[in-house]
Structures are given as structure tokens and as C-alpha cells.
């Protein structure tokens with residue numbers, strides 16, 4: 001075909017697309033200019049965890065306008081929007097609202113210049129570096145479609161906007177504030193997350209365990225400080241802590257079943273102040289990841305045993321044993337996608353988007369407190385899926401190599417937001433209709 005002929009024929013080919021009537025895709029596309037305005041507003045005005053008041057107010061106002069019964073302040077800043085529409089299942093759709101303490105470096109015209117102080121008192125730049133702005137925007141897109149399609153479904157829709165995902169406390173806060181008692185309790189819970197490891201508009205799903213148990217562990221190693229020239233008069237906590245770091249490596253390599261994924265990472269190691277002083281303490285901060293409860297238990301018990309054992313080997317007296325603190329309040333349990341909902345929704349996605357846009361993806365070692373909605377009642381069918389956000393040109397230029405692409409939480413993460421929002425809105429409506437649709 002000559003280029004000239006192609007120019008003539010291409011628009012004809014493209015314009016023939018609507019012949020396959022797809023009202024949902026058409027309606028989402030028609031709503032995109034409005035949704036992109038909302039997205040840019042969310043992106044320019046990010047809020048840190050448990051401080052999402054402006055975002056919550058926007059979502060609540062939109063849901064009210066659409067006829068949902070809206071309750072705000074659930075779990076501090078969470079929003080619950082309920083639409084009762086006859087007998088049937090109760091579907092919970094969740095978006096998270098919080099941004100991160102990251103100084104944005106995307107150079108987008110609507111990049112955030114916001115600075116704020118976190119609940120732990122640290123002041124920093126704030127950025128939607130995890131893409132929760134796309135989640136909130138498609139939450140609105142989904143609410144609009146579900147309200148408009150009310151005569152096509154029966155049941156109850158519970159749309160929630162959750163605070164504090166990044167610090168792992170928001171889902172728990174909403175549940176503790178009566179999410180399952182003050183509001184209709186879900187039979188199905190569905191969410192998505194934008195993905196920095198998939199090309200824009202491609203959906204990923206993982207049956208079974210999809211995201212990991214995340215535990216944070218602090219280790220404080222005591223020693224006996226002294227002069228660097230007279231080590232025999234000291235108990236050097238740096239040498240002991242180094243031994244502990246090395247011994248911890250055998251947990252994953254020698255104590256965990258090789259079929260069970262796990263990670264023990266010492267992410268922070270601090271001790272000492274000067275060349276010639278042996279410090280009297282060393283501190284380490286660890287992240288510990290797993291999928292099953294059993295693997296988690298082996299790792300956490302093993303850390304405590306190794307720390308104590310190495311201290312004994314180093315001759316540390318009983319009253320100076322290292323202190324291991326497992327930060328239970330920050331624990332995020334593993335996220336599990338139940339088989340029935342995952343299989344049926346993946347089939348719907350494949351028929352809507354085509355097999356080239358729907359992939360089964362491996363589980364990841366990241367964490368998500370979406371897990372809590374299922375753990376609170378395991379009779380609930382639950383699914384979280386991925387919607388790729390890597391702009392097509394970047395994906396092709398790098399061959400999708402994760403080492404060459406910004407990850408989630410990067411100050412450079414600039415997804416193809418339009419592709420994420422369009423795909424995610426269609427996907428969330430499709431998933432909800434798969435459960436609630438009249439047929």
C-alpha cells in the first residue's frame with residue numbers, strides 16, 4: 001500500500017470501529033476530557049497518608065451528585081458511597097487516596113509543588129508517585145457509569161475511598177470504624193493498582209497470592225564502646241551487627257522451602273561516629289516479606305533466634321542482649337485473589353480488551369492493605385488487578401526493562417494517565433457488572 005493510499009484508507013478503517021457497538025467504551029471515552037481534568041487536579045494537589053481531606057471531599061461531592069448515600073470521615077478521612085439498587089450481591093470497589101513524601105521530578109506541566117508534614121512529623125515534598133490519583137479518577141469514572149447503567153444491574157454497590165494505604169493503616173482504620181457493620185457488608189471486593197511494569201492499557205492479574213506479607217523489624221545491637229586502638233577492652237557492636245546481617249542471609253537460603261518466596265533485606269545500618277571510637281550500639285532496619293503465614297513465622301522467629309545466638313557467640317552479657325522489635329502496627333498481610341472472582345473477571349477482561357491486553361502476571365513482593373478487606377472475612381470474593389501505565393514509546397524504547405524504567409514511588413513516575421484511567425474505568429465497571437449485571 002502506498003503511503004498516500006494508507007492515508008486515505010486508515011481513517012475509513014478507524015471509523016468503521018464503532019460498527020462493533022460498545023456503549024461502555026464509548027461512554028468512558030466521551031467522559032475522558034472531564035476525567036483528565038479531575039486527574040490533573042488530583043495530581044497537582046497530593047495529600048499525605050491520613051491527611052486526604054481535600055481528595056475525600058472531591059470524591060464525596062461527586063458520589064453525592066450521582067445519587068450515592070455518602071458518609072465521610074470513615075477511618076479518619078475515608079469515604080463510603082453506597083448505591084442500593086435492588087436484591088443481589090454487594091460489591092465493594094476501592095480506591096486509595098494518599099500520596100507520598102517524594103519531591104516530584106517529572107517536569108509535567110501539572111507537577112506537584114506541594115510540601116507537607118507527615119503524621120510522623122517529617123516535612124517534605126509530596127507527590128502522587130504511586131498513581132493513587134489515577135485510582136481516584138477512575139473511581140469517579142466508574143461511579144458515573146454505574147449510576148448511569150443502574151437499570152442494567154441489581155444489588156448494592158459500596159464504593160470506598162481509602163486513606164493511608166502507603167503506611168498500611170487505612171484499610172484497618174475503615175474496618176475498625178465499622179465498614180462492615182455500619183454499611184452493607186460486601187460479598188465481593190475489587191480494586192486495581194496502576195503498574196510500572198506493564199505497558200499502558202495492559203491488564204495484569206494474579207490468581208492466589210498476589211502481593212506479600214510485609215513486616216518491618218528494628219534491631220538494636222548493644223556493645224561495649226571504647227578506644228579503636230584497644231578493641232580487646234570492648235565488645236564491638238559493628239562486628240556483631242555485621243555477623244548478624246550475614247547470618248540472616250541463611251534464613252531465606254537455608255530455612256525456607258525454596259518453593260516459598262521470601263525476602264529479608266537489611267535496608268538501614270547505622271553505628272558509630274568517628275574513626276577511632278568503637279561505638280556502643282548499632283541499629284538495623286529490616287523489611288521482611290513472604291506470602292504464607294508459616295513462612296512469615298519462620299522468618300520472624302529466625303531473626304530473633306539468630307540475633308540472640310550471634311550476640312551469645314560474641315560474648316555479649318545477658319543484660320546487653322540485642323533488642324528486636326517487630327513493628328506489628330505496620331504489618332501488611334499478604335493479598336490473596338480468590339479463585340472464582342479472579343477467573344471469571346479475567347475472562348471478562350479478555351473478551352473486552354483482547355488477549356494481547358490481558359496477562360497473567362507473577363505475584364510481587366510489594367504489599368497492599370487491600371488484603372485486609374478479605375482477611376476480615378474470608379468468605380468474601382476478592383480481586384486486585386494491575387493496569388499498566390508505562391507510556392508506549394518508553395516501553396518500546398527500553399524493551400520493558402524494569403532497570404531502565406521508573407518504578408512506582410519514583411520521583412520520575414509519570415504514567416500514561418489517560419490510558420490507565422480509560423482502561424481502569426472500563427475494567428472496574430466490567431468487573432462490577434460481572435457480579436451485579438442482570439445478564
Ligand SMILES: [Zn+2]
Nearest residue numbers: 130166408409
Ligand atoms: Zn505505593
Ligand SMILES: [Zn+2]
Nearest residue numbers: 130132165193
Ligand atoms: Zn499504591
